[in-house]
Amino acid sequence: MNVTGQQNKGHRLSVVVPMYNEADNVLPLLERVHEGLRGYAGHWEVILVDDGSSDHTARRLHAEAARFGPHVRVVELMRNFGQTAAMQAGLDAARGDVIATLDGDLQNDPSDIPAMIERLYADDLDLVAGWRRNRQDALLMRKIPSRIANRLIARTTGVHLHDYGCSLKVYRAQVIKGVRLYGEMHRFIPAWMAMATSPRRIGEMVVNHNARLHGESKYGISRTFRVVLDLLTVAFFMRYRARPLHFFGSIGLVSGGIGSLILLYLLVVKFAYDEPIGTRPLLLVGVVLVIAALQFLTTGVLAELMTRTYFESTRRPPYLVREADAPPPDVDSGWFAAEVAA
Structure with a gap:
């Protein structure tokens, strides 16, 4: 019996992928998502957000979406608003009960998503964050800044995770949709989530991490200094937003x-x-x-x-009320469903 399939049957999954100048990664990404979700029992969709790319990313997104089917949806932003805004646009467009986010550079592995969803429901969590224990990045440009940022964020917010910067995360939609992201706050999503739910309902899971094959990294050591400034905002809102x-x-x-x-x-x-x-x-x-x-x-x-x-x-109260999981949805043409053997 497929345990993951039985655990998630009846839930819809939305996979949100912000992309910026990743034209060469569009087709490989969609192929990996379909391969990774081959055994997923629920219905799912992919939301690809083009963040005002200056190359041919948008054109390829629309072309591949037409080829793969209506469960692949494209959200095209009018200009480059940044990864946080692109991720928020994808979250707003998502229709699933469960939402997974990942980068469009092929470094995250979509095959980790079913196991993360299983963990989400098995441990009754609201967020399962990916932990890139074996990162395939340059030590100076990516690993050291990430380690510094992770320690600063954990100490300031009280939400202790090994890897805040991993975009591969799985959320309960009703919780993440109650959180609004601004500026460059995508790296602080677990901290923002802790304002809407208990930190005990935030977990992490070791995931695969691949070396970048196409395109260029948008990150560098300079982001560590921006993290320090953003932390001031996060710390204030976590403790004193309503007072x-x-x-x-x-x-x-x-x-x-x-x-x-x-x-x-x-x-x-x-x-x-x-x-x-x-x-x-x-x-x-x-x-x-x-x-x-x-x-x-x-x-x-x-x-x-x-x-x-x-x-x-x-009319938004300073709290969120937890709702019961929705009943199994009706099937429509806008979702993809894989055949799973019992």
Whole structure:
């Protein structure tokens, strides 16, 4: 009996692949996806997102989609918006109960997807992230920056994974669709997921990793510095998205407390010991700290008002309600189904 097939029967899978200047990888990618999902029992689709490629990627995507069938869908962005935006476009277009994402450079192995889906349901997880234990990349340009970034992200977010940068991930659609990705936040998806679900429902699994055969890598050591900046945003949103006053207010109270103690000390010096304080640098420090405290507290109140306005205007509460798995779907022509032997 095919355990993976029985585990996933009745669920629809959407495979999302952002692509940028990967014309030579289009056909090999689709062939590998079909080969890797040959034994998958559920119905599935592939969503190929062209991120404003400057080569012939879009043309080849449409040509191969017409050849393979309606389960291969193409989303063509008007210009290059970046991998995060391309991934979000694919997630928005996905119709499956389960969504898998992978890179279009053939370094991820689609044959890992069925086992990751099995793990998702067997362990009742919301995300299974790939772990490229044996990476086939250059040590200086890819491995070292990735290791630095992984450690920084794990320490800051509290979501401990070995490999944040692996694009091969499998999600429950109802959870990932409650998360919006902006900027260059695709590498922080597990952290964003931890704001919508428990970190205990985020797991990882060792996956295959292949050397790049065509095209050029879009990553380099410079991305490590961008990760540090993005981490500030992630850390703030993870802890204070719905209560920004606690962040700014805490800084304001500490600053105001220290400034008040300084001014109180100078007041005692002035009236108890009749010493001049007008030329003391400590007086300027105390005044600046008190003014800064007022500014932080005011900023916190304004941020709190903006947060509440956002939740009220969008009708999106600061929580997500878990829904039961959908019943087995009806078959239509927009999905691919493989014959699986019992």
